[in-house]
Amino acid sequence: MYKSVIIGTGPAGYTAAIYLARANMNPLVIEGLQPGGQLTTTTEIENFPGFPDGIMGPELMDNMRKQAERFGAQFKSGFVSEVDFSKRPFKIKIEGQDEIEAESVIISTGASARYLDIPNEQEYVGRGVSTCATCDGFFFRNKKIIVVGGGDSAMEEASFLTRFASEVVLVHRRDELRASKIMQDRAKSNSKITFALNRTPIEVLPQDMGIRGLKVRNNETGQEEIIEADGLFIAIGHNPNISFLGEQITTDPLGYIVVNPGTTETNIPGVFACGDVQDSKYRQAITAAGSGCMAAMDCERFLEGSSVHDWSETLDQ
Known part of the structure; x- marks a missing residue:
């Protein structure tokens, strides 16, 4: 069992991993089908603070991953096909692999831009x-x-x-x-x-x-x-990547995960969401990274406040 599992990467997932790893939470990051997210398809990024000459999208994501790994974050390749959030520990099924369990989960699966599906696009x-x-x-x-x-x-x-x-x-x-x-x-x-x-x-x-x-x-x-x-x-819209969730997490009419205002908390205690999967307005690398930090801090405080046993008893009541 893992204390925390981060489903998805990108600036939100990697930032959450950095913060949790530095807090000795030893998070597991499930990287999905496109490790690094949408920024791996971006060339030069000029508006991410700290890089006056800009930085290539894949390089920025690689640096974030290495930083998380340096502090002890673990990474697993694979696609999450199903989750069970009905009780803790939560169960996560990775396609073609064994099921894993987690005391807490951070969802950072992003949103995929809709494309026209035409030649050369x-x-x-x-x-x-x-x-x-x-x-x-x-x-x-x-x-x-x-x-x-x-x-x-x-x-x-x-x-x-x-x-x-x-x-x-x-x-x-x-x-x-x-x-x-x-x-x-x-x-x-x-x-x-x-x-x-x-x-x-x-x-x-x-x-x-x-x-x-x-x-x-x-x-x-x-x-x-x-x-x-x-x-x-x-500009024909985005689709939040939430198909693996079923109907366990509350979403808005567009499919984005709903979080409690000012937090990254979802409708299920112990499950948090950050990045574009819960942000239909800004969709920027820097705002995603900020929400990843929030998710890690929310997750850490949650884990410190109750044990699996204590929380299971609360759910039963």
């Missing part, structure tokens, strides 16, 4: 294709950018990108936007934003080490068109 993530305007907008100063999406997030991303871009083209497959009226009005009143509605993206067009635009289908005429651009930002 995945190959050019970090090389012209992005899902985070805050992260990558700076790299497209005075460039033409395409934003795909029709909801509030797409309007917000498009408006934000006009701080850098010379022009932003918002592509949406329907003839009407789904965004709230106030967000639509804000985007429509921005002289840098133009709209290409009723267009379905069908292929990212590569060029050297970047992209040269997006091929779309005009849904009215059926004709294929090319929208030239230096960058493509996909």
Whole structure:
């Protein structure tokens, strides 16, 4: 049995591991299918404090992992397929491996950006294709950018990108936007934003080490068109990675884990959540790391406050 198991990595999971390891909690980190999380697909990160010249995403994640390992955190490769939070010790099933038990669990499985699933999209993530305007907008100063999406997030991303871009083209497959009226009005009143509605993206067009635009289908005429651009930002939402939880943890309508305000506590005592899996608003490496610190401290205090036996008796009552 482990005192604490961290499901997932990224800046939130690794930070939680660093704090718990330094507190002699000997945490086990289950790394999942993509150790390091979304930042391992990011090239240069310029907005993480402490790196004035920037740092590559994979390097930052590798450094965090080594730091946690230095203090005694253990790591296990594998994908968590099922958990049982009905009583302590909690049970965690790793696909193809033995079941493990834990006195406490920190969930740091993140959220996966939704993609268009069109040719050349995945190959050019970090090389012209992005899902985070805050992260990558700076790299497209005075460039033409395409934003795909029709909801509030797409309007917000498009408006934000006009701080850098010379022009932003918002592509949406329907003839009407789904965004709230106030967000639509804000985007429509921005002289840098133009709209290409009723267009379905069908292929990212590569060029050297970047992209040269997006091929779309005009849904009215059926004709294929090319929208030239230096960058493509996909803003069609995120999916929190929670399928292994079943219905044991309370989530909001979008699927993000609900935590008690000002804490990382979930509806189940002894189970905590940090990072993008519980954050639909900020989704930044630095805020994820901060919530990882919070989760570790919440977890440590929980473990110090009650034993498995004491808590089991409380649940039975």
